[in-house]
Amino acid sequence: MRTWRKLSKLAAVVTVAGGLALTGTSAAVADENPATEKAAPLTCGSGVFLDGLRALRITESGRDEVYITSGGRKIWPVTSAYVSMAAGQRVEVDKCVPVGAQLRLMEYDDLDPNDTIGGVTINRDATWDYEFCCGDDGRYRIGAVR
Incomplete structure (x- = not known):
């Protein structure tokens, strides 16, 4: 039995x-519930949903330690100081920002001042890819969904 x-x-x-x-x-x-995964961009109201960040070209050998600021304040990642990324890697951002937000992608440094990889202004209220470029020769792309 x-x-x-x-x-x-x-x-x-x-x-x-x-x-x-x-x-x-x-x-x-x-x-x-798979419906909640697809609904994330819809929960931003009049804002824009930042989807994923892809490292097209990193600034250092091996990995970059990156974070995003807006208005001088770090907005991503929320639970750590930075996210370590290799060339070609994509990470989820999953963050809502208002149209008109000015974002800066920063590279964390322990001893030196943090470096700016690039800045963008979220000026579209439609799906669009933005590129952070070319501080320290780095290049990253972030998807924005409305």
Whole structure:
């Protein structure tokens, strides 16, 4: 009897895992409501949703330690001083800003003053890619969704 229970549990797990594999959904996301993932840009009201930041060209060998400021205040990342990025890497920003926000992408330095990679003004109320360029030869792109 115990063997039968174990086999039925295993069959249920395989069925669920197979269904996730066919839909391309990870097990971590399967329990979450996918509608909330797609709704994030809609929660900005009249603002603009900053989607992902991609490192097109980094300023240092190996990795850059980057963060975003607006109005002289750091707005991203929220839970750490910076995000370490390699060339070609993309990270989620998931931040709402108002149209007209002036953003600066900064490179964190322990000993020297922090370096500005570039600045942009979010001046569109439509989906658009902005580029932070070319301080210390760095180049990054950020997606803005309205």
